[in-house]
Amino acid sequence: MSAWFEDLKEQFILNFIEGDRWKWLLDGLKMTLHIAFFAVILGIVIGVAVAVIRSSWDQNNHKMHGLSRAVMAVLNFISKVYLTVIRGTPVVVQLMIMYYVIFASSTNARMVATLAFGINSGAYVAEIFRSGIMSIDKGQFEAGRSLGFNYIQTMWYIIVPQALKNVLPALCNEFIALLKETSVAGYVTITDLTRAGDLIRGRTFSAFMPLIAVALIYLALVMALTWLVGKLERRLRTSDH
Amino acid sequence: MTTNNANNNVLIQVKDLTMDFGDVHVLKGISTEIKKGEVVVIVGASGSGKSTFLRTLNLLEEPTSGQILFEGVDITDKNVNINLHRQKMGTVFQQFNLFPHMTILKNMTIGPMKLLKKSQEEAEAEAMELLGRVGLADRANAYPSQLSGGQKQRVAIVRALAMHPDVMLFDEPTSALDPEMVGEVLEVMQNLAKEGMTMVVVTHEMGFAREVADRVMFIHDGIIAEENDPQSFFTNPQHPRLKEFLSKVL
Numbered sequence: 001m002s003a004w005f006e007d008l009k010e011q012f013i014l015n016f017i018e019g020d021r022w023k024w025l026l027d028g029l030k031m032t033l034h035i036a037f038f039a040v041i042l043g044i045v046i047g048v049a050v051a052v053i054r055s056s057w058d059q060n061n062h063k064m065h066g067l068s069r070a071v072m073a074v075l076n077f078i079s080k081v082y083l084t085v086i087r088g089t090p091v092v093v094q095l096m097i098m099y100y101v102i103f104a105s106s107t108n109a110r111m112v113a114t115l116a117f118g119i120n121s122g123a124y125v126a127e128i129f130r131s132g133i134m135s136i137d138k139g140q141f142e143a144g145r146s147l148g149f150n151y152i153q154t155m156w157y158i159i160v161p162q163a164l165k166n167v168l169p170a171l172c173n174e175f176i177a178l179l180k181e182t183s184v185a186g187y188v189t190i191t192d193l194t195r196a197g198d199l200i201r202g203r204t205f206s207a208f209m210p211l212i213a214v215a216l217i218y219l220a221l222v223m224a225l226t227w228l229v230g231k232l233e234r235r236l237r238t239s240d241h
Numbered sequence: 242m243t244t245n246n247a248n249n250n251v252l253i254q255v256k257d258l259t260m261d262f263g264d265v266h267v268l269k270g271i272s273t274e275i276k277k278g279e280v281v282v283i284v285g286a287s288g289s290g291k292s293t294f295l296r297t298l299n300l301l302e303e304p305t306s307g308q309i310l311f312e313g314v315d316i317t318d319k320n321v322n323i324n325l326h327r328q329k330m331g332t333v334f335q336q337f338n339l340f341p342h343m344t345i346l347k348n349m350t351i352g353p354m355k356l357l358k359k360s361q362e363e364a365e366a367e368a369m370e371l372l373g374r375v376g377l378a379d380r381a382n383a384y385p386s387q388l389s390g391g392q393k394q395r396v397a398i399v400r401a402l403a404m405h406p407d408v409m410l411f412d413e414p415t416s417a418l419d420p421e422m423v424g425e426v427l428e429v430m431q432n433l434a435k436e437g438m439t440m441v442v443v444t445h446e447m448g449f450a451r452e453v454a455d456r457v458m459f460i461h462d463g464i465i466a467e468e469n470d471p472q473s474f475f476t477n478p479q480h481p482r483l484k485e486f487l488s489k490v491l
Contacts, residue, residue: 063303065319142301143338147352147404148328157351161342236342238384 015209021200025210028196029217035114035192036179042118043178047125050079052155054126055133079126086123092184094120099188109190113182121178128170132163165236172229176222183218193217250276251310252408252439253298258307260293260463267293268304269463275408280440282454282471284447286486291460295412295443299323299330312407328356331401335413337393339385339400345372346381349400357404364403371399375429391422395429402433409433411442447490451475459483 016022057076064072086094098116099109106112136159144154164171186195197214201207253275260268267290275281285291296302298309300316300323308315316326340348349368353359359367372378375395385393394414401409411430415423427449434440434453444450450457450471457474459467459482467480475491478484 137336137338139334139336139338140340143332143334143340145324146299146301146327146330146332147401148324148356149352150324153355157355158340162340165342 011206011209015200015204015206016213019203021203024191024196024200025193025213025217028191028193031110031185031191032179032182032193033221035110035117035182035185035190038114039117039121039178039182040175042114043121043125043174046119046122047129048160050082050122050126051129051133052160053079055130056151056155059138083123083126086120091117091120091181092187095184096187109185109188113185113188113190117178117182120181121174124174124177125171128167128174129163131170132167133159135166136162165233168229168233168236172226175225175229179221179225180218252277252279252312253441254308254310255298256308256310258294258297258309259305260290260297260302261305267463268297270307271460271463271465273458273465273468275439275441277407277439278437279455280434280442280453281456281458282450283441283443283458283460284445284450284486284490285460289460290463291443292412294460295410295441298410298441299327299332301332328352328404329407331398331404331406331409333394333397333401333409333411333414335416337385337390337397337417339393339397341385344382344384345377345388345396348385348396349403352400352404368399368403371402372396375399389422390418391425394418394422394426398426398429398433408439408441411440411444413443413445415444415446445490447475447487459486461486 016025053072053075057072061069061072061076095113095116099106099112103112103115133155140158140162141154144158145151149157182192183194185192186198191199193214197210200210204210251274255271255273255275258268258271259266271294283291283295293302297304298311300309304317307317309317311326311330314321314326316323339345340351343351346365346368349371350359350361350364353364353367354361369378369381372381375398377392377395377399380388380392380396385396388396398409398414414430415426418426423446427446430440430442430449431453442449442454452471454471456468457471458465459474459478459480461480461482467474467478467483475487478487
């Protein structure tokens with residue numbers, strides 16, 4: 001028993017203390033958080049825009065006329081192509097296409113990765129949001145319009161806040177998935193948390209410690225995220241008693 | 242914008258209004274005038290087109306053909322900014338449609354603040370005054386889910402009034418209420434009528450029609466089958482369908 005414990009301690013020192021290898025994990029963690037954070041924001045912006053376009057087309061295209069109808073038809077078509085392509089291909093392939101093809105001349109891998117993950121997440125957020133918008137009673141929309149709000153104002157002040165509340169659990173799911181998906185960033189030369197753990201493994205020829213450490217850090221991140229969203233959910237629920 | 246009505250007392254003029262839902266002709270040519278300060282009650286069987294007619298008045302439903310002149314402006318014209326005219330037409334719905342994520346006060350101030358550009362202080366003072374009038378000042382900071390149906394509808398009415406509308410449209414305002422709450426809502430509407438508000442009311446409350454209306458309109462099969470002052474309407478109906486209808490509801 002004590003021999004086993006001694007061995008564990010030795011392994012720990014070898015993998016994390018020697019050569020300050022814990023700093024690799026810390027830097028990797030920072031990279032993962034940076035990419036995930038900005039990708040989430042980008043994903044929300046794209047997702048809300050696509051969801052509003054898609055649901056307003058589905059619900060109102062019979063009422064649209066002339067130029068606005070033509071513009072909306074084009075936007076809706078682009079949105080549908082975007083959803084099909086992004087959801088139909090693996091994120092790691094999208095990431096590599098972004099880095100090695102579209103932005104082949106860029107050396108800023110972190111920015112390209114953030115863009116790739118954000119664009120990817122946007123497609124899923126869009127469908128989550130669309131379901132949220134569709135779930136709001138159409139009377140809410142009519143009440144907003146009859147007060148004199150235009151379409152966008154009604155969406156912004158009345159529909160989206162309610163939709164957001166309804167889809168928060170599903171959104172949280174997507175954020176968790178995104179955070180973990182960033183673990184493929186190593187494919188495009190980025191040293192994120194996963195890659196950092198793997199680098200340690202390559203240096204120390206010991207797999208257990210670095211990989212378990214990486215797993216635990218992801219777990220802690222996801223638990224913290226879940227807790228945060230749960231708190232937000234409870235705050236938004238003050239209006240239904 | 243055209244001002245082509247000579248009579249300044251006419252607030253809403255409806256000309257040959259038709260409305261199709263696909264192959265179904267819901268409205269088959271409605272023409273009428275609603276004068277300032279008039280209370281018009283619309284009755285009819287379900288499916289007659291009465292709610293659709295009311296909802297076309299502020300273009301929540303888009304008519305297939307015909308014109309609606311509101312304050313002299315043809316609001317069915319595609320070049321008219323309907324949002325500006327809707328501010329002047331308060332709407333009260335059967336299902337209240339309060340905004341559940343906002344307090345009562347916020348429900349009442351969001352329109353005046355965002356659309357009429359009133360300051361928060363001014364909008365809130367006015368909202369509190371209106372809430373006081375319907376006996377709900379103490380519920381200003383509650384959420385809609387904490388109110389009874391009758392309270393919700395009273396809030397919905399004053400929310401519309403906070404925009405200072407020139408006409409109030411009521412779409413079966415008491416149909417979703419428990420019977421004991423119908424009275425409190427009708428009372429608010431009755432007071433509103435006394436104050437001279439122009440009102441168009443779709444309802445099944447024949448007592449309200451008889452006491453408050455200046456004119457009662459019977460819509461049947463997408464047209465105005467009969468209209469008259471309440472006295473004649475209820476005691477001396479002409480149209481066979483109206484006779485049948487009244488024999489069922491009175």
